Structure formats: structure tokens, C-alpha cells
Amino acid sequence: LETLGIVIPVIDGKFQVDFQTEGDDFYTLIAWEQYAIRRMWTCDFLVDENEVDVLCDFENPSNNVISGEINQAIKIIRGRQRDIIDPYDKQLEKLEEQGFYYSETANDILSRAKAEPDRDKMFALYDQLRDLPDSIKFCKEYWAVASQQIKAEIEIKRTILEEAVTNPSLEYIRFVYSLYNYLRYSDRYDLLQDEIIFAAGLYAEKFTDNNMGRVLAEMIESSRIKVGAEYIDFEAPDMEGRMFRLSKMVEGSRIVILDMWASWCGPCRRTAMKNIPIYNQYKDKGLCVVSIARETKNINDLKKAVEQDGYT
Numbered sequence: 001l002e003t004l005g006i007v008i009p010v011i012d013g014k015f016q017v018d019f020q021t022e023g024d025d026f027y028t029l030i031a032w033e034q035y036a037i038r039r040m041w042t043c044d045f046l047v048d049e050n051e052v053d054v055l056c057d058f059e060n061p062s063n064n065v066i067s068g069e070i071n072q073a074i075k076i077i078r079g080r081q082r083d084i085i086d087p088y089d090k091q092l093e094k095l096e097e098q099g100f101y102y103s104e105t106a107n108d109i110l111s112r113a114k115a116e117p118d119r120d121k122m123f124a125l126y127d128q129l130r131d132l133p134d135s136i137k138f139c140k141e142y143w144a145v146a147s148q149q150i151k152a153e154i155e156i157k158r159t160i161l162e163e164a165v166t167n168p169s170l171e172y173i174r175f176v177y178s179l180y181n182y183l184r185y186s187d188r189y190d191l192l193q194d195e196i197i198f199a200a201g202l203y204a205e206k207f208t209d210n211n212m213g214r215v216l217a218e219m220i221e222s223s224r225i226k227v228g229a230e231y232i233d234f235e236a237p238d239m240e241g242r243m244f245r246l247s248k249m250v251e252g253s254r255i256v257i258l259d260m261w262a263s264w265c266g267p268c269r270r271t272a273m274k275n276i277p278i279y280n281q282y283k284d285k286g287l288c289v290v291s292i293a294r295e296t297k298n299i300n301d302l303k304k305a306v307e308q309d310g311y312t
Contacts, residue, residue: 007032024048024070024170025211031058046070046170073171077160084156088149092142100141106132154191161195168202173212176203180219236292239299239306246290254286262294263305273309 008017008029029043041058045066052071057063062082066075095101102110106129113125135143157179164172180200183189189196200216207213225232233247250256259275261268272291279289291311295302 021047022211023209026174029054029056031056044174046074048170070169070171074174077171077175080160081153081156084152085149088145088152091145092149095142095145100139103136103139106137150188154189157189158192158195161192161199165195165199165202168206170207170210173203173207173210173216176200177212177216180216184219184223239303249290250288252286253288255282255288257287257289259289259291260294261291263301265294269305269309272311276310 006017006019008015024046026044026046029045031041031043041061043054043056043061043064043066045052045054046068048068048070051067053065053067055065062078064075066072109125109129109132113122113129116122116125129137134146138146160172160175161179164176176196176199179189179192179196183193183196200220204213204217204220208217222232231246233245235243235245237243246258257275257278259272261272263269275289275291279287293302293305
């Protein structure tokens with residue numbers, strides 16, 4: 001149970017857990033065996049009653065059954081979107097099976113990436129492939145269907161957004177949260193940008209007692225950070241529980257690297273390790289590195305990672 005950092009054993013296909021809730025809040029179940037093989041299966045649910053029954057299908061999350069009126073309403077909202085998108089997905093899967101996927105331009109970049117012995121150059125080519133506009137990345141047969149899917153997806157999301165704004169309620173908050181979160185990292189929903197930003201602000205203001213409403217408020221606040229403007233100051237504990245404030249740690253520094261990583265994230269750790277020789281070379285010239293590890297209550301893996309990777 002990720003929100004609380006609780007590990008729940010599954011015995012004979014069943015599990016049960018008791019925990020203290022803080023009002024009507026959302027929680028996330030993660031199937032650890034699935035997570036370990038990079039299949040990010042999750043089950044999100046709202047606790048709005050004393051007891052919630054969950055029936056999990058680890059192969060198909062859409063088959064999950066969760067008790068509670070709001071949980072059922074959330075599932076219906078997801079189902080409405082799948083009903084629109086799934087037919088296009090089936091067409092796209094068929095085209096991919098027939099070899100209609102990447103364009104000649106994309107295939108050329110992919111071939112060069114697979115053949116490139118230098119890792120940095122290889123990753124640069126994969127970045128180049130990722131950054132290609134979809135209309136250039138995919139072949140014309142695939143893009144013809146995919147572009148229609150995007151239009152249909154935009155329309156159903158616009159319809160649900162209008163409902164969410166007209167009748168603000170917890171059954172729509174995860175939908176608004178997901179759209180706003182997606183908007184920060186992708187231009188896919190740019191056509192809905194104004195509607196999404198308005199809905200996010202509305203839900204952040206209305207649902208201050210809900211964990212998802214509070215996260216929305218934090219995300220909106222963080223979106224105000226601009227290049228050249230002030231950073232958001234914060235406090236965080238070290239491995240012994242001592243609190244440190246960022247502004248105090250970086251006093252007198254000319255350049256600060258804020259490095260975000262986690263013991264369970266291999267790519268993050270490899271990137272973070274590259275800062276060690278840079279820090280050692282320039283620490284006496286005003287360079288400061290502040291390392292923030294995303295961990296839950298158990299920090300044993302963090303301590304092992306710090307020792308293994310060689311941080312001071």
C-alpha cells in the first residue's frame with residue numbers, strides 16, 4: 001500500500017489490512033511481483049467507508065472490482081473512455097503486427113541506435129527518436145488511425161471535464177488529477193489546456209481535505225516556478241531523522257545541483273553517481289550538491305545504496 005508504505009502479504013489469493021484513515025482519501029495498491037518485472041500494475045481506490053472490498057486481476061486492471069459508490073463511479077468514467085479508445089487500439093495493434101508502425105525516418109534512427117556501441121551516443125539517438133513529432137515518427141497507415149484516436153480521445157475527455165466542472169465531486173478528482181499531471185509532461189492534451197488548468201484549480205480549492213486535492217494544490221504551486229525566478233524552499237529529513245532546510249544548506253554556494261533519485265531507480269542512481277567526481281572537483285569553488293532520495297518509511301535500501309554508490 002504505497003501511500004502508507006505498508007507491505008501486505010497475499011495468502012491463498014487473499015489479503016487483508018487495517019489502517020488509520022484521514023477522511024475520504026485515495027490509496028494505491030501495487031502488485032510487487034509485477035512491479036519487480038517492470039509491469040506497473042496498480043489498483044487505486046477511495047476509502048469513504050469503514051471497509052472496502054477489493055477483487056484484483058493482476059493481468060487486467062480494468063477487471064478490478066472495488067466496493068463503494070464513488071469507486072464504482074470512477075470505474076464507469078474509465079470505462080467510458082476505454083469504450084472510445086479500445087477500438088482504435090485494436091486497429092493499431094493489427095497494423096503493428098502487419099509491420100506498419102515506424103516511418104523510414106524513425107526506423108533509420110532506431111537501427112543506428114541498436115548498432116551504436118557508445119552508450120551515450122546510443123541514448124542520444126533514442127532521445128532523438130522519442131522527440132520526433134508523431135506525424136513523422138509513424139508510417140502514414142499507422143498515423144492515419146492514431147490521429148483519429150487522439151481526436152476521439154480529446155472529445156471524450158472534454159465531455160467528462162465539462163461534467164467535472166459542472167458537478168465537482170470526488171468521483172471526478174482522479175480524472176482531473178491524471179489529466180493535469182499528464183499536461184505537465186506532454187503536449188498531447190494541449191487543446192484542453194485551459195479547461196484542465198481551470199478544473200485542477202477548482203478541485204484543489206474545493207477538496208483541501210482529500211490527499212489528491214492537496215497534491216493537486218502542490219502541483220499547481222510548483223508549476224509557478226519559472227527559469228530565473230525564486231525556488232520553493234523546503235525541509236526534508238536525513239537518514240537519522242534530522243531536518244534540513246534547503247536555503248540553509250545552499251548558503252554561500254555559487255551553483256547548486258538538486259539531484260532527485262531513489263534506491264530502487266537504477267537510471268536515477270547511475271545519473272546521481274556522475275555527480276560525485278564533479279562535486280569533488282568543484283566543491284571548493286562554490287558547487288553544492290543536495291541529494292533527495294524518494295523513499296518510504298523503510299530506509300534500509302537507501303543506506304545500502306549510499307554505501308554501495310559511494311556518497312559522502
